[in-house]
Amino acid sequence: MSTVQVLLTRVDPGVPLPRYARPGDAGADLVTTSDVVLAPGERAVVGTGIAISLPVGYAGFVHPRSGLAARVGLSVVNTPGTIDAGYRGEIKVCLINHDLAGPVKLARGDRIAQLVVQRVETAEFVEVAELEASERGDGGYGSTGGHATLEGVSGDEGAKG
Numbered sequence: 001m002s003t004v005q006v007l008l009t010r011v012d013p014g015v016p017l018p019r020y021a022r023p024g025d026a027g028a029d030l031v032t033t034s035d036v037v038l039a040p041g042e043r044a045v046v047g048t049g050i051a052i053s054l055p056v057g058y059a060g061f062v063h064p065r066s067g068l069a070a071r072v073g074l075s076v077v078n079t080p081g082t083i084d085a086g087y088r089g090e091i092k093v094c095l096i097n098h099d100l101a102g103p104v105k106l107a108r109g110d111r112i113a114q115l116v117v118q119r120v121e122t123a124e125f126v127e128v129a130e131l132e133a134s135e136r137g138d139g140g141y142g143s144t145g146g147h148a149t150l151e152g153v154s155g156d157e158g159a160k161g
């Protein structure tokens with residue numbers, strides 16, 4: 001794993017910088033700058049207290065933390081959130097409580113998501129009359145089978161691409 005230098009400013013100096021919990025981790029933990037209580041199904045945009053400047057050719061992706069997802073149902077609505085290289089504003093996280101029963105309580109400084117910095121390509125979109133054939137063709141949305149079924153619906157019904 002290589003390391004890229006990412007310049008950062010603290011929009012809120014009172015909260016810790018993003019930190020990799022263990023050497024070699026892919027995601028650096030982000031914290032919330034505000035206390036928030038999310039009722040079941042409720043979402044809220046929270047600040048992380050930091051703004052960054054990614055080199056061109058990189059992007060940041062805001063992922064949920066699996067422990068919070070499994071324990072209390074906390075996730076990110078637009079997971080993963082995309083941080084463009086040119087974005088200089090505060091990184092924000094659109095949190096959601098997927099738990100059906102109880103509220104999720106978060107305090108300022110809690111680690112609520114993780115930022116994965118990755119190299120990305122930009123595409124040059126070239127329109128052609130026809131695309132070359134492939135084995136998959138236009139089969140998608142469960143065309144290979146093996147997906148879960150709804151009660152009373154056979155696994156072979158439903159979307160066939």
Ligand SMILES: O=c1ccn([C@H]2C[C@H](O)[C@@H](COP(=O)(O)OP(=O)(O)OP(=O)(O)O)O2)c(=O)[nH]1
Nearest residue numbers: 062078080081082083084087090091092093094
């Ligand atoms: O989880 C996120 C996702 C995005 N952003 C910021 C950085 C990103 O560069 C910008 C725009 O994000 P995106 O392109 O996903 O949102 P959009 O709805 O397409 O907004 P825009 O019209 O500004 O591109 O918002 C965040 O702070 N957190």
Ligand SMILES: [Mg+2]
Nearest residue numbers: 082083084087
């Ligand atoms: Mg956009």
